Amino acid sequence: MSSLPPYTTTGQRIWHYVFLTICALIFIFLITPILVIAPLSFNAEPYFSFTDGMLAFDGDAYSMRWYRDILTNGMADPTQASGWGIFFDWFWKALSPFHTAPPSFYTDAWENAQWIRAMRNSFFIGFFSTLIAVTLGTLAAIGLSRSEMPARGAIMSLLISPLIVPLVVTAAGMFYFYSINFNPDSWFNGNPDASSWILAQTYAGVILAHAALGTPFVIITVTATLVGFDKSLVRAGASMGAGPARTFWKIQMPLILPGVVSGGLFAFITSFDEVVAVLFLAGPEHRTIPRQMYSGIREQISPTILAVATILVVLSIILLTTLELLRRRSERLRGMSPS
Amino acid sequence: MADVTLQTGTAHNSTASGALLAADGTPLKKKLRQALAVSRRRAFLLVAPLLLFILASFAIPILLLLVQGVKDDTFSSIMPETTVVLSEWDANSEPTEDMAAALVADLISARAIDRSLPTKVGTRVNREVSGAISLFKKTTRKAAKMEAPFLAELHKTDKKWKDINYWRAMKIASKTITPAYYAAAVDKKYLADGSFTDQPEDRQIYVSLFLKTILVSGGVMLACILLGFPVAYLLAHLPSRKANLLMIFVLLPFWTSLLVRTTAWIAMLQSAGVLNDLFVWVGITSDDQRFSMIYNMTGTIIAMTHILLPFMILPIYSVMKAIPPSHVRAAKSLGATNWTAFWRVYFPATIPGIGAGGLLVFILAIGYYITPALVGGQDGQLISNFIAYHMQKSLNWSLAAALGGILLVLVLILYWLYDKIVGIDNMKLG
Known part of the structure; x- marks a missing residue:
């Protein structure tokens, strides 16, 4: 592809370079928007565009103020630390196990800063929804890949459908359903004063919704790994006296672990990136990072969002690198040359 | 004589009629059926927890939504x-x-x-x-x-x-129980005598909105095919070391948050944005005549194409990887020109990938909500945005449910097609 054989005609050469240019333009289309936000997030002015100073590489036109804003926005008293010191201050107070009597600045940031709250919510919801999705999804994938499974096709279609059904439809349906009071006292006795067992506007509601949205990924990835799984290994284990639980944890699980992990990763990312269900089901105190970005874009557009976006891009680069390294490692372990 | 010897043996039992017996004397056929039933039950029990969970937290809510569309008490x-x-x-x-x-x-x-x-x-x-x-x-x-x-x-x-x-x-x-909301969702009015009539001209918005949504999804799908095919071709034919490096350009957007990418497109396309600055600097347009590329349909289509492009590239790429290069060489050795070899031999072999990617992109695009809501402005809104509007702002839940029901049926038809053509077992990620 890269080097042309000597017998190519001029027309073919021209076409070859035209083709490469087209591809280069498409790659630019794919990657530029993601890269362009990083320099913009260091803007000293509250704009979404490059200022003249930034284009002239004037140091004063760049600043860290939007990153500082992530840490302090919403705090009761953000003035306790200022300037560059805030970073060291914050990290020191956040990470040091030695500081006695937690400084109120740290507690304030942890409790009140909007983005930090959103981050805590995102990780909390993401963790538990992934846990549910991976547990139920892995079990189901093992069942589904057994040849004896009855009504396999229909059940598989149903279990994959959260991936396909438009999020607005899913979220609207869950909104109705989760607004029902499930307290049996109110259902059967019609007691209007029964305490409310309502899932809407709770963490549990969002977690259940995200778990449902994440399971298809776990099923797809785990079923894919199970295709290459040699069932005689389980039988061999069982023939030597291991019970079903033991064969599962000692033989099957380690072998399908890559599928489980990548399914879990997909489930977590899905939850971490999901806005619509949060918009419909969560209250103001359950705002996640994407929810916070959504209202940021709609209401008070400020480069803080660009700073958050840059951090998220860095996170996804780290994630991508880790995945690539893991892939190479597993290929090396299987005796294949890393490609 | 033979019966006696066989029945005293323990390994191979059989009745007089010749049916094989298991060790405990039951016919082997029955025993096998029992064993299969047990393993079927085991397989089902493994799936049951998730099935219950999805039914309770996903399927029943959606059924409720459909009921809400015909019910208003x-x-x-x-x-x-x-x-x-x-x-x-x-x-x-x-x-x-x-x-x-x-x-x-x-x-x-x-x-x-x-x-x-x-x-x-x-x-x-x-x-x-x-x-x-x-x-x-x-x-x-x-x-x-x-x-x-x-x-x-x-x-x-x-x-x-x-x-x-x-x-x-x-x-x-x-x-x-009323058909009024489903009627309203297709621009009909339900009358007191049980008949239907057209809504007044100025209130007929939903049919054209559905058509617009389908058109936009189709446009985004086409754009993704046109942009995705060359990239997939390049990636599939480069040496794998280079291909893996270039794959980052596809995978990084794929793994980056939807909100981040939407934000990025606002920074790119707005009137004081990067692209307009560039155009002014190059001299394509003047400073007071900047293009309006966002908060309208253009912005929605550009951002959606960018977000969905990886879903197109990855399936085409994996199909292209599996096409033996010898096929094209054979065509050429039989006298085909480059174009004929590509169009008659190579391209038909990539159709499954294009079909899989195209359907997936179309299905995802037709239900898109966040991107149109943020960069669509007035005319870039799609059907999902109106569903959300009726859920949250006008509080006409039954109309929202009816619109959602129609959208759901559209998507389920596409899903059924996807299952027939591609097969959900073949759905791959990353």
């Missing part, structure tokens, strides 16, 4: 007597005294329970005919002092009550 629950009387009325004759009396009685009792209830009824009737909210407020205020004959009193309170259309609107609203 606002009127019938607050105005029980009126509902009964209205159901006997033929919607053409003059309103009777019975109807008026029931109306007044219901309004008085509803107001006694909660002062906001009559307004709720008014809002519901207002969806059928405008002016009903104020009419109900006014009538409720005076209802307590009214005396028989109630019809005359109503006419005295507001001359709108002489207009039979308000009574017809109440008859429509009084139906608990």
